Amino acid sequence: MLIISVFIIGAVVADQSSSTECPAVLKAAGVSDMFAPMIAHSVHSLTLEDIRYFFDADATEENGVPTVNMDLFSDTRVLPNAPLIGYDDDFSTMGMKAFDLVMRNMNRTWWGITNYNTLETLLHAYHMAEIWDKTAEKYKTVARLLDPESEICACMTDVENNDVLNYMNLLAFKIRYPGITSGNKTIADQYIEQRKRRSAAYRIAYDLSLQAAHFRSLDFDGFDFDLPDVELLGDIAEKLVDNEEVISQHIDSSEHWEFWKNLIKQGMDESGFYDLAVFLFCTLN
Template sequence: MITIILLLAVGTAIMAAPSPDQCPRILADAGVTEGFAPLVAHAIHSLALEDIRYFFKSDATEDNGIPTVNMDLSAEERVLPNAPLMGYDDDFSTIGMKSFDMVMRNMNRTNWGSRNDNVLVRVTHVLHMAELWNKISESYKNIARLLDPKSDICACATDIENNDVLNYVQYLAFKIRYPGITSGNATLTERYITALSSEGRTKRSMDEPVGYDYDFCWDGSLDYEKSRKPNFRKLDFDLSDLELLKNVSEELLDGDDGKAAVQLDSDAHWDWWRNMVKRISMGDSAYYDIAVFMFCMLN
Protein backbone atom coordinates (compact mmCIF):
# COMPACT_ATOMS: atom_id res chain seq x y z
CA MET A 1 0.00 0.00 0.00
CA ILE A 2 2.78 2.46 0.90
CA THR A 3 4.53 1.71 -2.41
CA ILE A 4 1.35 2.53 -4.32
CA ILE A 5 0.86 5.77 -2.38
CA LEU A 6 4.45 6.80 -3.12
CA LEU A 7 4.06 6.09 -6.83
CA LEU A 8 0.94 8.24 -6.96
CA ALA A 9 2.56 11.03 -4.99
CA VAL A 10 5.61 11.12 -7.23
CA GLY A 11 3.35 11.70 -10.20
CA THR A 12 1.53 14.64 -8.62
CA ALA A 13 4.34 17.02 -7.76
CA ILE A 14 3.62 20.72 -8.00
CA MET A 15 5.64 22.87 -10.36
CA ALA A 16 7.08 25.46 -7.95
CA ALA A 17 9.29 24.57 -5.02
CA PRO A 18 7.00 23.64 -2.13
CA SER A 19 6.63 26.01 0.78
CA PRO A 20 6.82 24.82 4.42
CA ASP A 21 3.04 25.23 4.60
CA GLN A 22 2.55 22.88 1.66
CA CYS A 23 4.93 20.22 2.91
CA PRO A 24 2.72 18.47 5.52
CA ARG A 25 0.16 17.66 2.82
CA ILE A 26 2.82 16.61 0.29
CA LEU A 27 4.41 14.23 2.79
CA ALA A 28 1.05 12.90 3.95
CA ASP A 29 0.04 12.20 0.33
CA ALA A 30 3.26 10.21 -0.01
CA GLY A 31 2.33 8.02 2.96
CA VAL A 32 4.59 9.73 5.50
CA THR A 33 3.10 9.72 9.01
CA GLU A 34 2.55 12.44 11.61
CA GLY A 35 5.48 11.00 13.54
CA PHE A 36 8.02 11.75 10.80
CA ALA A 37 10.18 14.24 12.71
CA PRO A 38 10.52 12.43 16.08
CA LEU A 39 10.93 9.04 14.42
CA VAL A 40 13.67 10.33 12.12
CA ALA A 41 15.40 12.05 15.04
CA HIS A 42 15.45 8.85 17.07
CA ALA A 43 16.89 6.91 14.14
CA ILE A 44 19.67 9.37 13.27
CA HIS A 45 20.66 10.72 16.69
CA SER A 46 23.71 8.41 17.02
CA LEU A 47 24.32 7.66 13.34
CA ALA A 48 27.92 7.46 12.18
CA LEU A 49 29.12 7.90 8.62
CA GLU A 50 30.33 4.29 8.73
CA ASP A 51 26.74 3.21 9.48
CA ILE A 52 25.43 5.23 6.55
CA ARG A 53 27.94 3.61 4.22
CA TYR A 54 27.15 0.12 5.50
CA PHE A 55 23.35 0.30 5.58
CA PHE A 56 22.39 2.93 3.01
CA LYS A 57 24.92 4.45 0.59
CA SER A 58 28.44 3.12 0.26
CA ASP A 59 29.85 6.34 -1.23
CA ALA A 60 28.25 8.77 1.24
CA THR A 61 30.56 11.64 2.11
CA GLU A 62 31.39 13.47 5.32
CA ASP A 63 29.25 16.34 3.99
CA ASN A 64 26.08 14.25 4.29
CA GLY A 65 23.76 16.81 5.91
CA ILE A 66 22.35 14.39 8.49
CA PRO A 67 22.38 16.02 11.95
CA THR A 68 23.41 13.88 14.93
CA VAL A 69 23.86 14.36 18.64
CA ASN A 70 27.49 15.07 19.48
CA MET A 71 28.82 11.99 21.29
CA ASP A 72 31.15 14.26 23.25
CA LEU A 73 28.70 15.49 25.86
CA SER A 74 31.14 18.04 27.23
CA ALA A 75 31.53 19.82 23.89
CA GLU A 76 29.79 23.16 23.29
CA GLU A 77 28.41 21.96 19.96
CA ARG A 78 25.56 19.67 21.06
CA VAL A 79 24.38 18.75 17.53
CA LEU A 80 26.71 18.04 14.62
CA PRO A 81 25.57 19.12 11.12
CA ASN A 82 26.77 15.86 9.56
CA ALA A 83 26.93 12.26 10.73
CA PRO A 84 30.64 11.98 11.59
CA LEU A 85 33.30 9.46 10.68
CA MET A 86 33.71 7.72 14.04
CA GLY A 87 36.80 5.62 13.36
CA TYR A 88 35.36 2.10 13.40
CA ASP A 89 38.03 -0.60 13.46
CA ASP A 90 38.04 -2.09 9.96
CA ASP A 91 39.90 -5.16 11.18
CA PHE A 92 36.47 -6.32 12.36
CA SER A 93 34.23 -7.59 9.57
CA THR A 94 30.75 -7.16 11.08
CA ILE A 95 29.00 -3.91 11.92
CA GLY A 96 27.98 -5.37 15.29
CA MET A 97 31.56 -5.98 16.32
CA LYS A 98 32.64 -2.57 15.08
CA SER A 99 29.90 -0.89 17.15
CA PHE A 100 30.71 -3.03 20.18
CA ASP A 101 34.38 -2.10 19.90
CA MET A 102 33.50 1.60 19.79
CA VAL A 103 31.54 1.29 23.03
CA MET A 104 34.31 -0.63 24.74
CA ARG A 105 36.97 1.86 23.66
CA ASN A 106 34.95 4.62 25.30
CA MET A 107 33.43 2.71 28.20
CA ASN A 108 35.23 4.75 30.90
CA ARG A 109 34.46 8.16 29.37
CA THR A 110 31.68 9.60 31.53
CA ASN A 111 30.88 12.35 29.02
CA TRP A 112 30.70 10.19 25.91
CA GLY A 113 27.59 8.81 24.23
CA SER A 114 25.21 8.90 27.19
CA ARG A 115 25.41 9.82 30.83
CA ASN A 116 25.55 7.35 33.72
CA ASP A 117 24.83 4.20 31.69
CA ASN A 118 26.62 0.98 32.48
CA VAL A 119 28.38 -0.77 29.62
CA LEU A 120 25.53 -3.25 29.12
CA VAL A 121 23.11 -0.42 28.39
CA ARG A 122 25.54 1.19 25.97
CA VAL A 123 26.06 -2.10 24.12
CA THR A 124 22.30 -2.70 24.05
CA HIS A 125 21.80 0.74 22.54
CA VAL A 126 24.29 0.37 19.67
CA LEU A 127 23.02 -3.11 18.80
CA HIS A 128 19.41 -1.89 18.91
CA MET A 129 20.28 0.97 16.58
CA ALA A 130 22.08 -1.40 14.17
CA GLU A 131 18.98 -3.59 14.06
CA LEU A 132 16.81 -0.53 13.47
CA TRP A 133 19.01 0.70 10.63
CA ASN A 134 18.95 -2.78 9.08
CA LYS A 135 15.14 -2.66 9.02
CA ILE A 136 15.17 0.85 7.56
CA SER A 137 17.64 -0.20 4.87
CA GLU A 138 15.10 -2.71 3.52
CA SER A 139 12.59 0.11 2.98
CA TYR A 140 15.36 2.30 1.62
CA LYS A 141 16.06 -0.17 -1.20
CA ASN A 142 12.39 -0.15 -2.27
CA ILE A 143 12.14 3.62 -2.09
CA ALA A 144 15.31 4.06 -4.14
CA ARG A 145 13.56 2.37 -7.06
CA LEU A 146 10.54 4.67 -6.91
CA LEU A 147 11.38 8.09 -5.55
CA ASP A 148 12.94 10.95 -7.49
CA PRO A 149 15.44 12.77 -5.23
CA LYS A 150 14.45 16.01 -7.02
CA SER A 151 10.75 15.56 -6.20
CA ASP A 152 8.70 17.78 -3.93
CA ILE A 153 8.57 14.89 -1.48
CA CYS A 154 12.32 15.03 -1.06
CA ALA A 155 12.33 18.83 -0.93
CA CYS A 156 9.99 18.61 2.06
CA ALA A 157 11.68 15.66 3.73
CA THR A 158 15.08 17.36 3.65
CA ASP A 159 13.85 20.76 4.88
CA ILE A 160 15.07 19.96 8.39
CA GLU A 161 14.93 23.61 9.46
CA ASN A 162 11.15 23.68 8.97
CA ASN A 163 9.91 20.08 9.31
CA ASP A 164 11.11 19.82 12.96
CA VAL A 165 13.69 17.07 12.37
CA LEU A 166 16.50 19.35 13.50
CA ASN A 167 14.45 20.55 16.48
CA TYR A 168 13.84 16.99 17.62
CA VAL A 169 17.54 16.15 17.36
CA GLN A 170 18.23 19.16 19.58
CA TYR A 171 15.51 17.93 21.95
CA LEU A 172 17.25 14.55 22.15
CA ALA A 173 20.60 16.19 22.71
CA PHE A 174 19.31 17.92 25.83
CA LYS A 175 17.70 14.72 27.11
CA ILE A 176 20.95 12.81 26.62
CA ARG A 177 23.18 15.51 28.09
CA TYR A 178 20.89 16.27 31.03
CA PRO A 179 18.77 13.23 31.96
CA GLY A 180 15.50 14.35 33.49
CA ILE A 181 15.74 17.94 32.21
CA THR A 182 12.19 17.74 30.78
CA SER A 183 10.72 15.99 33.86
CA GLY A 184 9.55 19.12 35.65
CA ASN A 185 12.06 18.58 38.46
CA ALA A 186 13.16 22.16 39.16
CA THR A 187 15.81 21.02 41.66
CA LEU A 188 17.48 18.88 39.01
CA THR A 189 17.40 21.74 36.52
CA GLU A 190 19.07 24.06 39.05
CA ARG A 191 21.77 21.46 39.70
CA TYR A 192 22.59 21.33 36.00
CA ILE A 193 22.60 25.13 35.73
CA THR A 194 24.84 25.46 38.78
CA ALA A 195 27.30 22.92 37.39
CA LEU A 196 27.48 24.67 34.04
CA SER A 197 27.81 28.09 35.64
CA SER A 198 30.69 27.07 37.89
CA GLU A 199 32.71 24.89 35.55
CA GLY A 200 31.25 25.10 32.07
CA ARG A 201 30.35 21.41 32.15
CA THR A 202 28.30 18.97 34.17
CA LYS A 203 30.32 17.07 36.77
CA ARG A 204 29.67 13.36 37.11
CA SER A 205 29.60 13.80 40.89
CA MET A 206 26.43 15.86 40.45
CA ASP A 207 24.71 13.18 38.36
CA GLU A 208 22.75 10.24 39.68
CA PRO A 209 23.19 6.72 38.23
CA VAL A 210 19.87 6.46 36.47
CA GLY A 211 20.14 3.60 33.95
CA TYR A 212 19.16 5.80 31.04
CA ASP A 213 16.05 4.82 29.07
CA TYR A 214 16.81 5.82 25.50
CA ASP A 215 13.39 5.37 23.91
CA PHE A 216 12.31 8.91 24.93
CA CYS A 217 8.70 7.71 24.95
CA TRP A 218 8.60 7.74 21.14
CA ASP A 219 7.42 4.48 19.61
CA GLY A 220 5.09 3.11 16.98
CA SER A 221 2.17 2.82 19.41
CA LEU A 222 1.75 6.60 19.81
CA ASP A 223 -1.04 8.45 18.05
CA TYR A 224 0.88 11.46 16.78
CA GLU A 225 -2.27 13.28 15.72
CA LYS A 226 -3.49 13.35 19.34
CA SER A 227 -0.21 13.38 21.29
CA ARG A 228 1.22 16.62 22.61
CA LYS A 229 3.84 18.09 20.32
CA PRO A 230 6.76 20.03 21.82
CA ASN A 231 6.68 23.79 21.42
CA PHE A 232 9.97 24.63 19.77
CA ARG A 233 9.00 28.14 18.72
CA LYS A 234 10.21 29.83 21.90
CA LEU A 235 13.63 28.16 21.81
CA ASP A 236 16.71 29.41 19.98
CA PHE A 237 18.95 26.37 19.75
CA ASP A 238 21.85 28.57 18.64
CA LEU A 239 22.16 29.63 22.29
CA SER A 240 24.44 27.79 24.72
CA ASP A 241 23.31 25.00 27.01
CA LEU A 242 23.52 27.32 30.00
CA GLU A 243 21.37 29.95 28.29
CA LEU A 244 18.77 27.35 27.24
CA LEU A 245 18.47 24.88 30.11
CA LYS A 246 15.75 26.67 32.03
CA ASN A 247 13.66 27.36 28.94
CA VAL A 248 14.10 23.78 27.72
CA SER A 249 12.94 22.45 31.09
CA GLU A 250 9.79 24.58 30.83
CA GLU A 251 8.94 24.60 27.12
CA LEU A 252 9.73 20.93 26.44
CA LEU A 253 8.21 19.59 29.65
CA ASP A 254 7.08 16.00 29.06
CA GLY A 255 7.43 14.26 32.44
CA ASP A 256 10.35 12.08 31.30
CA ASP A 257 12.63 11.61 34.33
CA GLY A 258 15.40 10.09 32.20
CA LYS A 259 15.35 6.84 34.14
CA ALA A 260 14.71 3.30 33.04
CA ALA A 261 12.30 1.31 35.20
CA VAL A 262 15.07 -1.14 36.12
CA GLN A 263 18.86 -1.24 36.05
CA LEU A 264 20.34 -3.56 33.45
CA ASP A 265 22.42 -5.65 35.84
CA SER A 266 20.96 -9.18 35.79
CA ASP A 267 19.26 -11.75 33.58
CA ALA A 268 15.96 -10.99 35.31
CA HIS A 269 16.27 -7.30 34.48
CA TRP A 270 17.29 -8.09 30.94
CA ASP A 271 13.77 -9.51 30.47
CA TRP A 272 12.40 -5.97 30.96
CA TRP A 273 15.03 -4.44 28.68
CA ARG A 274 14.46 -7.05 25.96
CA ASN A 275 10.74 -6.28 25.90
CA MET A 276 11.43 -2.53 25.91
CA VAL A 277 13.78 -2.83 22.93
CA LYS A 278 11.18 -4.88 21.05
CA ARG A 279 8.54 -2.25 21.84
CA ILE A 280 10.60 0.58 20.35
CA SER A 281 11.35 -1.30 17.14
CA MET A 282 8.82 1.08 15.55
CA GLY A 283 7.23 -0.93 12.73
CA ASP A 284 6.92 -0.71 8.96
CA SER A 285 5.33 2.75 8.73
CA ALA A 286 8.14 4.23 10.80
CA TYR A 287 10.80 2.42 8.77
CA TYR A 288 9.20 3.91 5.67
CA ASP A 289 9.24 7.46 7.07
CA ILE A 290 12.90 7.20 8.02
CA ALA A 291 13.87 5.55 4.75
CA VAL A 292 12.26 8.40 2.79
CA PHE A 293 14.34 10.87 4.82
CA MET A 294 17.58 8.90 4.38
CA PHE A 295 17.10 8.47 0.64
CA CYS A 296 16.27 12.11 0.09
CA MET A 297 19.20 13.33 2.19
CA LEU A 298 21.76 11.04 0.56
CA ASN A 299 20.77 11.34 -3.10
Protein backbone atom coordinates in the same frame (compact mmCIF):
# COMPACT_ATOMS: atom_id res chain seq x y z
CA MET B 1 1.84 0.24 4.72
CA LEU B 2 5.01 0.49 2.61
CA ILE B 3 3.34 -0.78 -0.58
CA ILE B 4 0.48 1.69 -0.19
CA SER B 5 2.82 4.56 0.66
CA VAL B 6 5.16 3.87 -2.25
CA PHE B 7 2.17 3.85 -4.61
CA ILE B 8 1.18 7.26 -3.29
CA ILE B 9 4.76 8.50 -3.65
CA GLY B 10 4.61 7.71 -7.35
CA ALA B 11 1.45 9.75 -7.70
CA VAL B 12 2.85 12.74 -5.84
CA VAL B 13 6.10 12.72 -7.78
CA ALA B 14 4.17 12.58 -11.03
CA ASP B 15 2.23 15.71 -10.07
CA GLN B 16 4.48 17.91 -7.96
CA SER B 17 2.23 20.90 -8.63
CA SER B 18 -0.56 19.30 -6.59
CA SER B 19 0.61 20.98 -3.39
CA THR B 20 3.26 23.34 -2.14
CA GLU B 21 2.52 22.79 1.53
CA CYS B 22 4.92 20.30 3.09
CA PRO B 23 2.51 18.80 5.65
CA ALA B 24 0.07 17.97 2.86
CA VAL B 25 2.82 16.66 0.57
CA LEU B 26 4.24 14.39 3.25
CA LYS B 27 0.84 13.16 4.38
CA ALA B 28 -0.05 12.24 0.81
CA ALA B 29 3.22 10.32 0.56
CA GLY B 30 2.34 8.22 3.59
CA VAL B 31 4.80 9.91 5.95
CA SER B 32 3.49 9.85 9.53
CA ASP B 33 2.60 12.97 11.50
CA MET B 34 5.31 12.13 14.04
CA PHE B 35 8.14 11.67 11.54
CA ALA B 36 10.30 14.45 13.01
CA PRO B 37 10.83 13.01 16.53
CA MET B 38 10.95 9.48 15.12
CA ILE B 39 13.71 10.38 12.68
CA ALA B 40 15.66 12.31 15.32
CA HIS B 41 15.66 9.25 17.60
CA SER B 42 16.49 6.88 14.75
CA VAL B 43 19.54 8.69 13.35
CA HIS B 44 20.95 10.38 16.44
CA SER B 45 23.90 7.97 16.73
CA LEU B 46 24.30 7.11 13.05
CA THR B 47 27.87 7.22 11.75
CA LEU B 48 29.15 7.55 8.20
CA GLU B 49 30.36 3.96 8.42
CA ASP B 50 26.85 2.87 9.37
CA ILE B 51 25.36 4.79 6.44
CA ARG B 52 27.79 3.15 4.02
CA TYR B 53 27.08 -0.32 5.41
CA PHE B 54 23.29 -0.16 5.67
CA PHE B 55 22.19 2.38 3.08
CA ASP B 56 24.62 4.00 0.64
CA ALA B 57 28.14 2.71 0.04
CA ASP B 58 29.08 5.95 -1.73
CA ALA B 59 27.98 8.35 1.01
CA THR B 60 30.47 11.13 1.77
CA GLU B 61 31.40 13.07 4.88
CA GLU B 62 29.09 15.83 3.62
CA ASN B 63 26.07 13.55 3.96
CA GLY B 64 23.57 15.96 5.50
CA VAL B 65 22.33 13.55 8.18
CA PRO B 66 22.29 15.42 11.52
CA THR B 67 23.38 13.46 14.58
CA VAL B 68 23.90 14.07 18.28
CA ASN B 69 27.52 14.81 19.12
CA MET B 70 28.88 11.82 21.06
CA ASP B 71 31.18 14.22 22.94
CA LEU B 72 28.62 15.42 25.45
CA PHE B 73 31.05 17.97 26.92
CA SER B 74 31.18 19.77 23.59
CA ASP B 75 29.26 23.01 23.17
CA THR B 76 28.21 21.68 19.75
CA ARG B 77 25.38 19.34 20.66
CA VAL B 78 24.22 18.46 17.11
CA LEU B 79 26.52 17.70 14.17
CA PRO B 80 25.33 18.63 10.64
CA ASN B 81 26.66 15.37 9.17
CA ALA B 82 26.94 11.81 10.44
CA PRO B 83 30.66 11.62 11.29
CA LEU B 84 33.34 9.17 10.24
CA ILE B 85 33.73 7.65 13.68
CA GLY B 86 36.82 5.51 13.17
CA TYR B 87 35.74 1.89 13.41
CA ASP B 88 38.60 -0.60 13.59
CA ASP B 89 38.62 -2.19 10.13
CA ASP B 90 40.66 -5.12 11.38
CA PHE B 91 37.27 -6.43 12.52
CA SER B 92 35.08 -7.81 9.75
CA THR B 93 31.63 -7.52 11.34
CA MET B 94 29.72 -4.37 12.31
CA GLY B 95 28.97 -5.96 15.68
CA MET B 96 32.64 -6.22 16.61
CA LYS B 97 33.35 -2.76 15.24
CA ALA B 98 30.60 -1.28 17.41
CA PHE B 99 31.77 -3.32 20.40
CA ASP B 100 35.31 -2.05 19.99
CA LEU B 101 34.14 1.57 19.70
CA VAL B 102 32.19 1.34 22.95
CA MET B 103 35.02 -0.38 24.79
CA ARG B 104 37.54 2.21 23.59
CA ASN B 105 35.38 4.92 25.15
CA MET B 106 34.07 3.06 28.19
CA ASN B 107 35.92 5.26 30.70
CA ARG B 108 34.72 8.54 29.16
CA THR B 109 31.84 9.52 31.44
CA TRP B 110 30.38 12.08 29.05
CA TRP B 111 30.66 10.14 25.81
CA GLY B 112 27.76 8.59 23.93
CA ILE B 113 24.92 8.39 26.46
CA THR B 114 25.01 10.05 29.87
CA ASN B 115 25.01 7.60 32.79
CA TYR B 116 24.69 4.39 30.78
CA ASN B 117 26.96 1.67 32.05
CA THR B 118 29.04 -0.30 29.56
CA LEU B 119 26.41 -3.00 29.03
CA GLU B 120 23.74 -0.40 28.40
CA THR B 121 25.93 1.48 25.95
CA LEU B 122 26.57 -1.75 24.07
CA LEU B 123 22.86 -2.54 24.10
CA HIS B 124 22.10 0.90 22.69
CA ALA B 125 24.59 0.36 19.84
CA TYR B 126 23.12 -3.04 18.92
CA HIS B 127 19.56 -1.74 19.29
CA MET B 128 20.19 1.11 16.85
CA ALA B 129 21.90 -1.26 14.40
CA GLU B 130 18.80 -3.44 14.45
CA ILE B 131 16.64 -0.43 13.58
CA TRP B 132 18.91 0.46 10.65
CA ASP B 133 18.97 -3.15 9.47
CA LYS B 134 15.16 -3.27 9.44
CA THR B 135 15.07 0.05 7.60
CA ALA B 136 17.57 -1.04 4.92
CA GLU B 137 15.08 -3.13 2.89
CA LYS B 138 12.54 -0.31 2.86
CA TYR B 139 15.32 2.05 1.79
CA LYS B 140 15.96 -0.12 -1.28
CA THR B 141 12.28 -0.04 -2.22
CA VAL B 142 12.01 3.72 -1.70
CA ALA B 143 15.16 4.23 -3.78
CA ARG B 144 13.56 2.47 -6.73
CA LEU B 145 10.41 4.57 -6.66
CA LEU B 146 11.12 7.99 -5.20
CA ASP B 147 12.52 10.90 -7.17
CA PRO B 148 15.18 12.74 -5.11
CA GLU B 149 14.12 15.95 -6.87
CA SER B 150 10.49 15.60 -5.73
CA GLU B 151 8.61 17.89 -3.38
CA ILE B 152 8.61 15.04 -0.90
CA CYS B 153 12.39 15.10 -0.66
CA ALA B 154 12.47 18.88 -0.54
CA CYS B 155 10.15 18.75 2.46
CA MET B 156 11.95 15.87 4.19
CA THR B 157 15.38 17.47 3.91
CA ASP B 158 14.25 20.89 5.15
CA VAL B 159 15.34 19.96 8.68
CA GLU B 160 15.43 23.55 9.90
CA ASN B 161 11.71 23.97 9.22
CA ASN B 162 10.22 20.47 9.54
CA ASP B 163 11.25 20.13 13.22
CA VAL B 164 13.79 17.32 12.67
CA LEU B 165 16.60 19.61 13.82
CA ASN B 166 14.55 20.85 16.77
CA TYR B 167 13.83 17.32 17.95
CA MET B 168 17.48 16.40 17.42
CA ASN B 169 18.52 19.23 19.72
CA LEU B 170 15.88 18.20 22.25
CA LEU B 171 17.11 14.61 22.14
CA ALA B 172 20.65 15.86 22.76
CA PHE B 173 19.34 17.58 25.91
CA LYS B 174 17.54 14.40 27.01
CA ILE B 175 20.72 12.39 26.57
CA ARG B 176 22.86 14.94 28.40
CA TYR B 177 20.29 15.67 31.09
CA PRO B 178 17.93 12.70 31.66
CA GLY B 179 14.58 13.79 33.03
CA ILE B 180 14.83 17.35 31.74
CA THR B 181 11.40 17.02 30.05
CA SER B 182 9.80 14.97 32.81
CA GLY B 183 7.97 17.91 34.37
CA ASN B 184 10.37 18.20 37.29
CA LYS B 185 11.30 21.87 36.92
CA THR B 186 13.77 21.82 39.81
CA ILE B 187 16.01 19.40 37.92
CA ALA B 188 17.11 22.21 35.61
CA ASP B 189 18.96 24.03 38.40
CA GLN B 190 20.75 20.81 39.35
CA TYR B 191 21.82 20.24 35.77
CA ILE B 192 22.95 23.82 35.29
CA GLU B 193 25.28 23.42 38.25
CA GLN B 194 26.35 20.01 36.99
CA ARG B 195 27.13 21.45 33.56
CA LYS B 196 29.24 24.16 35.11
CA ARG B 197 31.18 21.53 37.06
CA ARG B 198 31.05 19.09 34.13
CA SER B 199 30.35 16.23 36.47
CA ALA B 200 28.01 13.27 36.02
CA ALA B 201 26.43 12.63 39.38
CA TYR B 202 22.95 11.54 38.40
CA ARG B 203 22.51 7.78 37.95
CA ILE B 204 19.50 7.93 35.69
CA ALA B 205 19.24 7.34 31.96
CA TYR B 206 17.01 8.50 29.15
CA ASP B 207 14.28 6.24 27.81
CA LEU B 208 15.35 4.72 24.48
CA SER B 209 11.84 3.68 23.46
CA LEU B 210 11.10 4.43 19.81
CA GLN B 211 7.37 3.79 19.76
CA ALA B 212 5.41 6.43 17.87
CA ALA B 213 2.97 6.63 20.77
CA HIS B 214 5.89 7.65 22.99
CA PHE B 215 6.28 10.99 21.21
CA ARG B 216 4.26 14.14 21.61
CA SER B 217 4.06 17.05 19.25
CA LEU B 218 5.89 19.95 20.88
CA ASP B 219 5.89 23.67 20.16
CA PHE B 220 9.43 24.96 19.60
CA ASP B 221 8.33 28.52 18.90
CA GLY B 222 10.76 30.95 20.51
CA PHE B 223 13.50 28.37 21.13
CA ASP B 224 16.94 29.25 19.82
CA PHE B 225 19.03 26.09 19.99
CA ASP B 226 22.10 28.08 19.03
CA LEU B 227 22.21 29.24 22.66
CA PRO B 228 24.41 27.32 25.12
CA ASP B 229 22.94 24.58 27.29
CA VAL B 230 22.89 26.57 30.53
CA GLU B 231 20.72 29.26 28.92
CA LEU B 232 18.16 26.75 27.62
CA LEU B 233 17.83 24.18 30.40
CA GLY B 234 15.31 26.17 32.43
CA ASP B 235 13.01 26.87 29.49
CA ILE B 236 13.20 23.27 28.28
CA ALA B 237 12.28 21.94 31.73
CA GLU B 238 9.32 24.32 31.88
CA LYS B 239 8.03 24.52 28.31
CA LEU B 240 8.91 21.25 26.57
CA VAL B 241 7.44 18.82 29.07
CA ASP B 242 6.52 15.46 27.55
CA ASN B 243 6.48 13.53 30.84
CA GLU B 244 9.13 11.17 29.51
CA GLU B 245 10.10 8.73 32.19
CA VAL B 246 13.73 8.26 33.07
CA ILE B 247 15.30 4.91 33.79
CA SER B 248 16.73 4.25 37.22
CA GLN B 249 17.09 0.48 36.75
CA HIS B 250 20.51 -0.28 35.31
CA ILE B 251 21.51 -3.58 33.76
CA ASP B 252 23.09 -5.21 36.79
CA SER B 253 20.90 -8.29 37.13
CA SER B 254 18.80 -10.68 35.05
CA GLU B 255 15.66 -9.01 36.42
CA HIS B 256 16.77 -5.59 35.22
CA TRP B 257 17.76 -7.06 31.87
CA GLU B 258 14.15 -8.23 31.44
CA PHE B 259 13.04 -4.62 31.97
CA TRP B 260 15.44 -3.32 29.31
CA LYS B 261 14.66 -6.16 26.91
CA ASN B 262 10.95 -5.38 27.07
CA LEU B 263 11.77 -1.70 26.52
CA ILE B 264 13.73 -2.24 23.32
CA LYS B 265 11.27 -4.82 22.01
CA GLN B 266 8.67 -2.06 21.85
CA GLY B 267 10.72 -0.70 18.97
CA MET B 268 9.22 1.16 16.02
CA ASP B 269 6.18 0.26 13.98
CA GLU B 270 6.26 -0.03 10.19
CA SER B 271 5.51 3.66 9.70
CA GLY B 272 8.66 4.57 11.60
CA PHE B 273 10.89 2.42 9.39
CA TYR B 274 9.22 3.87 6.32
CA ASP B 275 9.64 7.49 7.51
CA LEU B 276 13.31 6.82 8.21
CA ALA B 277 13.88 5.19 4.81
CA VAL B 278 12.32 8.15 2.99
CA PHE B 279 14.32 10.67 5.03
CA LEU B 280 17.64 8.91 4.50
CA PHE B 281 17.07 8.40 0.79
CA CYS B 282 16.13 12.04 0.29
CA THR B 283 19.06 13.28 2.38
CA LEU B 284 21.69 11.04 0.77
CA ASN B 285 20.65 11.60 -2.85
